Amino acid sequence: MADIADIVVVGGGVHGASTAWHLAKRGVGNIVLLEKDGIASGASGWSSAIVRMHYQLESLVKITMYGRELYGDWANIVGVGESGFRKVGFLVLFPEDEIEQGQKVVKMQNRLGIDTRFISKEEVSQIEPRLSIDDVAAGAWEPNSGHADGSTVANSFIAAARTLGVDVRIGTEALGLTTNHDKITGVETSEGMISAGTVIVEAGFRTSALLEPHGIDLP
Structure with missing residues (x-):
């Protein structure tokens, strides 16, 4: 007999782990997360995990404001x-032909309440003296941004999701999606079939496959 879940999340990287935790926190029902290899074993484990809002x-x-x-x-x-977050600031550099667009972004960020400012070429050099600024005309500085750690974030989300009842199945591969009259009805896995009202890939x-x-053709 097939397993039954309200939601199946395929993937144990930051996105999948975050989705499982956020859904469980909302109490949406029985959630199963499938991970073929290990938590953050793909791109999440190699990510620079930059936390920025520009x-x-x-x-x-607005999404990145929540992330920060x-x-x-x-x-x-x-x-x-934990997230492994370190507040080191985030610096954006603009050549002459991108100044106007950069100013628009900073203005929009300020309107949303983000601490960021448009800075001169000289200020860029003061913030990071090691930069070559020959082709730099200006910059934008976010002092409260920085970087986290992708593997730490994913594993922490998984641990938190488990405390909320999420069934995390490491080593279980999603082989394909099952359908009924063009509706996704579940996931065929290396351990058998899971019926689900919602499947999030x-x-x-591997998502495209x-x-x-x-x-469904992803870009």
Whole structure:
């Protein structure tokens, strides 16, 4: 008989682990997370894990604002493990033809309440004297940004998700998605089938291979 879950999350990197924890925190039901190898064994474990908020899309900036809050106050928000976050600042460099766009981004960030400022070429050199600034016209400085640790974040999310009842199955591979009348109904795994109302695939470069047979073409 197949296992039954409300939600199956495929992938044990930062995205999959974060999704499982956030859903469990909301109490959405029975959650199973599948990871073929080990937690953060893919791109998450090799990521530079930069925590920054300088993006052109306001919707993305708002998401990263939450991420910065989460990583910086992990103990109070997640309560299990740590993020490895270090506040070292984030510096963006602009050539002459990108100054106007850079100013727009900083203005938008300021409107959203982010501590960031547009700085001159000379200020760039003061912040990081080792930089060659021959082709730099200006910059943007986020003093409260920095970097976390991808492996630490993923493993901490997993530990926290387990305390909320998430069934984490390391070493179980998602072989394919099952369907019924064009609706995804579950996951065929190396350990058998899991029926699920919702399947979330966050398996890094393996994601496309799972989705393509169902007509879903990722960029």
